[in-house]
Amino acid sequence: MGDAEDGVGPKRTVFVTVGTTCFDALVRAVDTREVQQELSARGYTDLVIQMGRGTYAPKKSNGEDGSLVVDYFTFSPSIVDYLRSASLVISHAGSGSIFETLRLGKPLIVVVNEDLMDNHQTELAEELAERKHLYCARPQALYKTIADMDVESLLPYVSGDAAPVAKHINRFLGFPDD
Template sequence: MSSVSKPTKVCFVTIGATASFDALIQACFQPDFIVALAAANYTDLLVQYGRDGQRLFEELSSRQELKSIVTRGFDFNSKGLGEEMRAAKGTKEKGRESAEGVVLSHAGSGSILDALRIGVPLIVVPNPSLLDDHQTELAEALQEQGYVVHGRLRWVPSTFAFLILLIGRSNLPAAIAESEELRKRQQAWPPINSGVHRRAQGLAGIMDEEMGFLD
């Protein structure tokens, strides 16, 4: 009797091209987050860890408890992240079936817009190390209008192997479950600017203000 393998389902994590975001990488390797991925039938965790994150990624991904999830990582793709986001979107192509997954992104406008255009469920995680609160405002506005799930981290000092880190304690396990619900009701991007959708004009304004985070 032939066995049927389950479709690939990708969680793609991106921190962008400029600022480090070790807390997000760390949070994505916490046992409760891995359990949440497995519970939602994820098979792959793909991490864009940035120019300074390789050492941390390799140390975290070597953990034994991650064997249920295939982990891969890279620093950045100069051609853009469209291919990785489409992998998270999934495909029904013959001989290459994969289920729709999720993009878990820093709150950079460029990354957010790319994911919204592709139509993949998106969890937006503001970087709590930044001095201003614009990223949090953006994530809150996008969640309020039904486009994303707002992921949250808080900083907690901790020592891990050879590194002293500020670990991101997070709502990300719950955000994975919320993204499954978002998948069922996700709105199309760009928004329709007519009738009841005219309130999306406010969202466009917020995005314009945030275009400084274009990585």
């Protein structure tokens, strides 16, 4: 396997998503030299940031100096292709982004937006981290989470079968069993 720096090695992309929100703290955190150097040291080659409604624009890089190739965009009709091609996903704590990433079997770091009033996203992220399906971080601790992570130790997330629940609800509502 060649080195990523010589352009021969495998492309390993980190995809960052903030969804439709403004989460400049996350974008700023991944735009630091410290975080980017740690990602590069771990073999990642590219950083693609979906910055949503944020106002902070990260620095783009073509990777010529051996650093990560960095690009960003605001919105996309679908981020599924970005998620599929990612080697690591760093996401806001939105349940859609979390479960789509886990369904695809991608290593995931969820960064909690402490500026949001509703705490259910934090609870979800912390519960899934406790079950070892993902890592959970605050923006200011993202570097440490990346430095300490072992993606091989994450457990696959297996979604539950909703059919029994749907059947029970249908019976309760008086619909016939199929």
